[in-house]
Amino acid sequence: MRIERADASILHADLDSFYASVEQRDHPALRGRPVLVGSGVVLAASYEAKAVGVRSPMPGHEARALCPTAITVPPRFDAYLEASRAVFDVFGDVTPLVEGISVDEAFLDVGGMRKISGTPVEIAARLRERVRIDVGLPITVGVARSKFLAKVASAVGKPDGLLEVPAGGELAFLxxxxxxxxxxxxxxxxxxxxxxxxxxxxxxxxxxxxxxxxxxxxxxxxxxxxxxMARDPRRVETRRRRGSIGAQRALGRRIKSESDIEATLLAIVDRLGARLRGADRMTRTVVLRLRFHDFDQVTRSRSLREPTDSTAVVLAVARGLLDEAMPLVRDRGCTLIGLSLTNLEDHGPVQLAIPFDAPDHSADLDLAVDALRGKFGRDALTRGALLHRDHGPDAPMLPD
Missing domain, CATH: 1.10.150.20 (5' to 3' exonuclease, C-terminal subdomain)
Incomplete structure (x- = not known):
């Protein structure tokens, strides 16, 4: 037997009954009940419906004969696409080595991350928890030394599970x-x-x-x-450059103050700015997403005249979008805040606009902060607004 990798560090993450799970998330009355998405042909079935033999694709009349109590709902592809983007934002936070297979599954390579993020199984457990809390969906993750075995492990581990094929135990599992x-x-x-x-x-x-x-x-x-014989030498492929990057944070059900929400936005912008510059990309569009206590959500976006990789510029736009949406937050509460940077471009020469302004040293500051955090860890510097939230009282401060 020949195994190409020395460690079980490839993850296959697969959302469980994706379309049906989104419907159950967004409509509490459907939770715990058999759900069919699509009437003529079943596009997705909840696990309550799968338990009696319903599968997709299956003619709707056959599915309803197997499960007379099933509730049929029309597909909402916009909602599924938005949920997919939110999940892939979580993937991108875990590792830059992400190979999307479809809207609801991907391979992730977490090799070499043990010292900073823990073992692959620990990383997979945190990924599942973040998808559950931040996006509200169940996801199964398989962990193995190859893409093939990781995918088999996730299939065996369903639903809502985590299964590792340990190094050296491939054939015993397979x-x-x-x-x-x-x-x-x-x-x-x-x-x-x-x-x-x-x-x-x-x-x-x-x-x-x-x-x-x-x-x-x-x-x-x-x-x-x-x-x-468990032979699969293929690597996780990330050749296609993503058109957007994003991150989101769940705020919980407890009512949060406006300052808490803004501080969360600050932390997200700081992290996205570093990711943007690390990928040598620039953004033209900033998108803010807020989710309310009833799981309804709102999106606000603004495009820039010139692409940027400046944290200060992105933060200014993000704060403006949050200010616009704040009346809704005051009325309905906020359980999740997300930010995406879209319309990405490769970093290149920038045409200066006329009239020429005084020299802007914010780019130098961004690079210096990135370098310090890269050398000493993310907590080496933090903003004053975040000082008493996620960092110790002695952490150096950045200007707000």
């Missing part, structure tokens, strides 16, 4: 599983394997590569045999 767990095994391939007396992954390994090639052809045979 071989008892049914052949349908392998990528590339559909109904027809499963039938051919069953006719040959093969029902588990371990039996594929015992059958051997030559036997599998004789049974299924050279390409499919080699592929399935390699997977049965």
């Amino acid at each position: 071989h008892p599983l049914p052949v349908r767990r392998l990528w590339g095994v559909g109904e027809k391939t499963e039938a051919r394997l069953r006719d040959a007396g093969i029902s588990t992954v371990g039996q594929i390994a015992q059958f051997g590569e030559r036997g599998m090639c004789s049974l299924l052809g050279h390409g499919s045979g080699r592929h399935l045999y390699a997977l049965s």
